[in-house]
Amino acid sequence: MLKVLKFGGTSVGTLERIQNVAKIIKDIRDDGHDVVAVVSAMSGETNKLIEYANTFSKNPCEREMDMLLSSGERVTSALLSIALNEDGYATTSMSGREAGIKTTSEHTEARIEEIDTTNMKNAINNGKIIIVAGFQGVSLDNARITTLGRGGSDLSAVAIAGALKADICEIYTDVDGIYTTDPRIEPKAKKLEKISYEEMLELASLGAKVLQNRSVEMAKKLNVNLVSRSSFTPEVEGTLITQEENIMEAPVVSGIALDKNQVRVGMYKVADKPGIAASIFQSLADSNINVDMIVQTVAVDGKADLDFTIPTGDLDKTKKVMDTFMNDVENIDYNEAVCKVSIVGVGMKSHTGVASKAFSSMASENINIRIISTSEIKISMIIEEKYAELAVRALHDAYELDK
Amino acid sequence: MLKVLKFGGTSVGTLERIQNVAKIIKDIRDDGHDVVAVVSAMSGETNKLIEYANTFSKNPCEREMDMLLSSGERVTSALLSIALNEDGYATTSMSGREAGIKTTSEHTEARIEEIDTTNMKNAINNGKIIIVAGFQGVSLDNARITTLGRGGSDLSAVAIAGALKADICEIYTDVDGIYTTDPRIEPKAKKLEKISYEEMLELASLGAKVLQNRSVEMAKKLNVNLVSRSSFTPEVEGTLITQEENIMEAPVVSGIALDKNQVRVGMYKVADKPGIAASIFQSLADSNINVDMIVQTVAVDGKADLDFTIPTGDLDKTKKVMDTFMNDVENIDYNEAVCKVSIVGVGMKSHTGVASKAFSSMASENINIRIISTSEIKISMIIEEKYAELAVRALHDAYELDK
Numbered sequence: 001m002l003k004v005l006k007f008g009g010t011s012v013g014t015l016e017r018i019q020n021v022a023k024i025i026k027d028i029r030d031d032g033h034d035v036v037a038v039v040s041a042m043s044g045e046t047n048k049l050i051e052y053a054n055t056f057s058k059n060p061c062e063r064e065m066d067m068l069l070s071s072g073e074r075v076t077s078a079l080l081s082i083a084l085n086e087d088g089y090a091t092t093s094m095s096g097r098e099a100g101i102k103t104t105s106e107h108t109e110a111r112i113e114e115i116d117t118t119n120m121k122n123a124i125n126n127g128k129i130i131i132v133a134g135f136q137g138v139s140l141d142n143a144r145i146t147t148l149g150r151g152g153s154d155l156s157a158v159a160i161a162g163a164l165k166a167d168i169c170e171i172y173t174d175v176d177g178i179y180t181t182d183p184r185i186e187p188k189a190k191k192l193e194k195i196s197y198e199e200m201l202e203l204a205s206l207g208a209k210v211l212q213n214r215s216v217e218m219a220k221k222l223n224v225n226l227v228s229r230s231s232f233t234p235e236v237e238g239t240l241i242t243q244e245e246n247i248m249e250a251p252v253v254s255g256i257a258l259d260k261n262q263v264r265v266g267m268y269k270v271a272d273k274p275g276i277a278a279s280i281f282q283s284l285a286d287s288n289i290n291v292d293m294i295v296q297t298v299a300v301d302g303k304a305d306l307d308f309t310i311p312t313g314d315l316d317k318t319k320k321v322m323d324t325f326m327n328d329v330e331n332i333d334y335n336e337a338v339c340k341v342s343i344v345g346v347g348m349k350s351h352t353g354v355a356s357k358a359f360s361s362m363a364s365e366n367i368n369i370r371i372i373s374t375s376e377i378k379i380s381m382i383i384e385e386k387y388a389e390l391a392v393r394a395l396h397d398a399y400e401l402d403k
Numbered sequence: 404m405l406k407v408l409k410f411g412g413t414s415v416g417t418l419e420r421i422q423n424v425a426k427i428i429k430d431i432r433d434d435g436h437d438v439v440a441v442v443s444a445m446s447g448e449t450n451k452l453i454e455y456a457n458t459f460s461k462n463p464c465e466r467e468m469d470m471l472l473s474s475g476e477r478v479t480s481a482l483l484s485i486a487l488n489e490d491g492y493a494t495t496s497m498s499g500r501e502a503g504i505k506t507t508s509e510h511t512e513a514r515i516e517e518i519d520t521t522n523m524k525n526a527i528n529n530g531k532i533i534i535v536a537g538f539q540g541v542s543l544d545n546a547r548i549t550t551l552g553r554g555g556s557d558l559s560a561v562a563i564a565g566a567l568k569a570d571i572c573e574i575y576t577d578v579d580g581i582y583t584t585d586p587r588i589e590p591k592a593k594k595l596e597k598i599s600y601e602e603m604l605e606l607a608s609l610g611a612k613v614l615q616n617r618s619v620e621m622a623k624k625l626n627v628n629l630v631s632r633s634s635f636t637p638e639v640e641g642t643l644i645t646q647e648e649n650i651m652e653a654p655v656v657s658g659i660a661l662d663k664n665q666v667r668v669g670m671y672k673v674a675d676k677p678g679i680a681a682s683i684f685q686s687l688a689d690s691n692i693n694v695d696m697i698v699q700t701v702a703v704d705g706k707a708d709l710d711f712t713i714p715t716g717d718l719d720k721t722k723k724v725m726d727t728f729m730n731d732v733e734n735i736d737y738n739e740a741v742c743k744v745s746i747v748g749v750g751m752k753s754h755t756g757v758a759s760k761a762f763s764s765m766a767s768e769n770i771n772i773r774i775i776s777t778s779e780i781k782i783s784m785i786i787e788e789k790y791a792e793l794a795v796r797a798l799h800d801a802y803e804l805d806k
Contacts, residue, residue: 015458052482055418057489064488067496068481071474078471079455085467086460093470095548097500145498 001167002034002124006134006157009043010174011231012076018042022083024172024234025129029089034124036164038134038157039080041072062107066136066147070096073133073153081131091129094119096145099130101137101156103146110146112137112155115163124164132156151212158215162222169224170238175210176230177239178203180401181256185389188402193237195254196244202344202378203257216241244346252347252354253399256392259340262292263315264370264382265322267306269299269330276328277306283321289314293340293373293382303330307371309382312336338370339388342380343395355379361398367391404570405437405527409537409560412446413577414634415479421445425486427575427637428532432492437527439567441537441560442483444475465510469539469550473499476536476556484534494532497522499548502533504540504559506549513549515540515558518566527567535559554615561618565625572627573641578613579633580642581606583804584659588792591805596640598657599647605747605781606660619644647749655750655757656802659795662743665695666718667773667785668725670709672702672733679731680709686724692717696743696776696785706733710774712785715739741773742791745783746798758782764801770794 005025012018021037029035049068053060077093084091100116123130134153139146148155154171161169176191178200183189195203197220204213210228219226219241229238244250270276277296284291294308310318315334322332348354358379362369367390371382383391396402408428415421424440432438452471456463480496487494503519526533537556542549551558557574564572579594581603586592598606600623607616613631622629622644632641647653673679680699687694697711713721718737725735751757761782765772770793774785786794799805 015455019459049478052418052478053485056422056482056486060485061488061494064481064484064494064496067477067498068485071477071481074470074474075452075455078467078474079459081467082456082463082471083459085464091464091467093467095470098547144501 002036002164003028004036004038004157004161004164004166004169006038006154006169006171007040007231008153008171008173009040009046011172012039012080013043015079017231018076018080019083021172021231022080022087024231025084026087026089027234029129036120036124036130036132036160036166037080038132038153038160039073039076040134040153041069042076045072045075063144066107066145069147070133070136070145073135077131077133084129084131089129090127091131092123093131093133095133096136096156097138099132099160101159102140103137103148105139105141105144105146108147109149110137110139112148112159113140115159117163120160120164132160151214154212154215155218158218158222158224158226161224162218167225168227169219170227170229171211171215172229172231172234173210174230174232175228176233176236177228178210178241178255180254181392181396182258185258185392186396188396190402192239192254194240194242194247196247196250196346197241198244198377199254199344199346200241202342202375203255211241247346250347251345252351253343253345253401255344256395256399256401257342257344258388258392259342260385260388261312262309262338262340262382263312263318264307264309264335264338265318266333266335267322267329268332269303270306271328272302272304273328277304280306280325283324284318287317287321289318289321293371293380295371309338309340309371337385338382339385340380340382341388341391341395342378343399344378346377348377348379357398358395361394362391365390365394405439405567406431407439407441407560407564407567407569407572409441409556409572409574410443410634411556411576412443412449414575415442415483416446418482420634421479421483422486424575424634425483425490427634428487429490429492430637432532439523439527439533439535439563439569440483441535441556441563442476442479443537443556444472445479448475448478466547469510469548472550473536473539473548476538480534480536487532487534492532493530494534495526496534496536498536499539499559500541502535502563504562505543506540506551508542508544508547508549511550512552513540513542515551515562516543518562520566523563523567535563554617557615557618558621561621561625561627561629564627565621570628571630572622573630573632574614574618575632575634575637576613577633577635578631579636579639580631581613581644581658583657584795584799585661588661589796589799591799593805595642595657597643597645597650599650599653599749600644601647601780602657602747602749603644605745605778606658614644650749653750654748655754656746656748656804658747658804659798659802660745660747661791661795662745663788663791664715665712665741665743665785666715666721667710667712667738667741668721669736669738670725670728670732671735672706673709674731675705675707676731680707683709683728686727687721690720690724692721692724696774696783698774712741712743712774740788741785742788743783743785744791744794744798745781746802747781749780751782752779760801761798764797765794768793768797
């Protein structure tokens with residue numbers, strides 16, 4: 001098998017941890033597999049460099065930030081390669097450029113456009129373990145060093161796995177997989193063996209620390225089998241994230257996600273003008289505000305109440321936009337003390353009664369649902385934030401996810 | 404003018420020092436010059452990375468060491484570029500690869516083979532200050548990252564100055580130029596305004612901390628005007644190292660150099676066999692031992708005494724070679740308590756009596772000269788080490804170098 005492995009900052013955070021990663025790679029190699037390992041900078045290094053840059057400029061040139069920050073991954077790749085070499089394993093480190101990763105030219109947030117696999121294929125054919133510096137590439141237009149933004153090393157790994165048609169792409173972090181819900185909230189949470197890309201995307205908050213949505217989306221697009229597992233307990237099997245078809249018996253509900261990073265915006269008595277709602281949401285979109293759930297209630301007088309949610313980080317921007325609509329509405333309020341609880345599962349598509357179980361579960365705990373939205377594989381509810389943990393435990397119980 | 408500037412590890416050792424270097428560059432730019440600055444890694448960084456590598460391997464793979472160590476200079480180049488940018492100066496950092504530096508493929512000790520100046524010329528034509536990561540290039544054969552060994556950033560700077568036909572190449576360190584002798588030995592030592600490449604090479608011990616011989620040799624070959632000056636006192640003019648023709652009135656003697664790193668090897672009553680001396684020196688050369696001064700005294704019985712000097716670091720190797728000649732000689736002794744004092748000056752060529760002044764100066768201090776060797780521009784003497792400082796001061800005085 002050809003395995004692409006990715007080790008994040010914590011997994012290579014110290015020299016001892018790098019030695020531990022070398023051990024994982026050696027074990028996989030000894031089992032007869034070809035290995036391409038993608039590595040992040042040692043944890044803390046990137047922040048140190050950002051701090052350095054910020055002593056010179058609050059807003060440093062992005063092209064130079066890419067030159068600066070891409071050095072951290074190169075250091076890790078060379079060190080890991082040296083560690084493996086010492087034990088007699090043939091290795092070669094590669095920078096993003098050497099691994100053939102070509103990107104757009106948006107510095108600090110470049111997207112991978114194509115991968116020239118010549119160097120990697122040659123090295124694999126020569127029996128070498130490849131250690132790629134993650135998070136980086138070179139721009140297609142002028143061959144300058146670029147970086148891929150947050151979660152960039154995961155993207156490097158998934159893209160390489162896709163380009164090399166690897167059998168599997170294992171993302172190693174300090175968490176050993178995806179759980180039915182956050183174990184800190186519900187200790188009975190269970191680790192999932194398999195989950196579909198679509199569910200993983202909806203369960204983002206459960207895997208946010210582990211897998212960025214960008215990587216899951218790319219894995220889905222390139223049909224890469226992703227595994228989330230831990231470099232601290234490599235003996236534990238992780239969670240496989242794959243195509244729905246590969247999951248024989250999908251459970252109705254896979255997990256319960258919680259997102260406290262939500263603000264409910266209430267607009268009361270919106271003027272009865274044609275296109276007013278469209279105009280509001282267009283303005284929000286123009287300001288790059290990510291509006292999530294929307295509910296409209298039309299009253300007898302023809303005036304409507306409009307409820308929607310935004311991420312907490314967009315609150316100030318949203319208030320600015322809303323100020324321009326003050327003449328069209330009687331009142332606007334912002335409630336930060338809310339949260340979003342979501343029930344996710346591909347099995348929902350073919351099962352009825354999933355939503356009603358959620359609602360009755362909330363009712364029996366006297367939790368008031370402010371907004372509901374449903375998709376094919378997800379039911380989301382906005383509730384008061386103080387009930388967040390209670391709601392998660394009640395739903396986890398109702399769908400028997402601990403079984 | 405086009406100026407190539409080089410800032411070593413101490414000059415960029417802290418964020419404050421980098422800010423100071425930015426100030427030097429801005430002043431030069433404000434005077435209307437084009438600038439290419441070559442930078443080293445922040446002092447301490449390279450050693451830290453070497454330590455890291457050595458925790459994994461006592462003898463780490465050289466190709467990986469190049470990947471590892473080349474990161475330090477990239478960090479400095481990006482940070483310096485950011486600092487200049489913040490003050491409104493158009494800049495671009497360049498890795499060795501981006502600067503077009505092509506080398507041989509001897510990792511950790513590559514030699515620069517050619518420089519593709521396309522990127523640099525474009526940037527200069529676009530009005531940009533270029534900050535090049537020193538010490539590194541890519542191999543001509545397979546485009547892997549290489550490094551240039553000790554003093555590598557100086558070599559980068561000199562080679563770039565040559566390729567761009569720069570008007571001057573200023574090497575900034577923490578020393579403000581080349582002195583007539585070591586000021587710690589003779590406080591009356593004076594800074595030289597100009598000195599020829601040839602003299603600089605002979606005075607290596609005076610400039611060893613400041614300029615490696617490899618760089619001076621390359622500057623000579625490429626006809627690059629070198630300046631040694633300090634980033635800590637940029638207002639002080641440094642020493643220009645240039646072609647002899649550019650120095651209007653060369654003094655008879657430019658400086659006095661001292662080298663305590665010498666061992667005198669005495670071979671007594673060497674067998675009167677044809678070719679025995681040649682055979683000894685051939686064996687030493689085969690072991691890469693750098694034999695410096697040689698004196699042979701033939702006695703009445705036809706047997707000769709052979710005296711020569713070697714660097715202290717080669718002593719063990721030398722003893723091994725000498726052991727194979729034990730049958731050809733009555734006795735061998737090794738004296739580490741010696742030193743070499745040299746008088747250097749291009750003016751010697753056209754002046755007589757320079758050597759006799761040195762000898763009488765030694766005689767009047769009752770210093771015994773064990774070996775003498777002379778070249779066109781240098782007189783070297785091996786004396787007892789305890790007289791080293793006394794001899795330097797006496798010679799400095801005899802040739803009136805404080806005037």
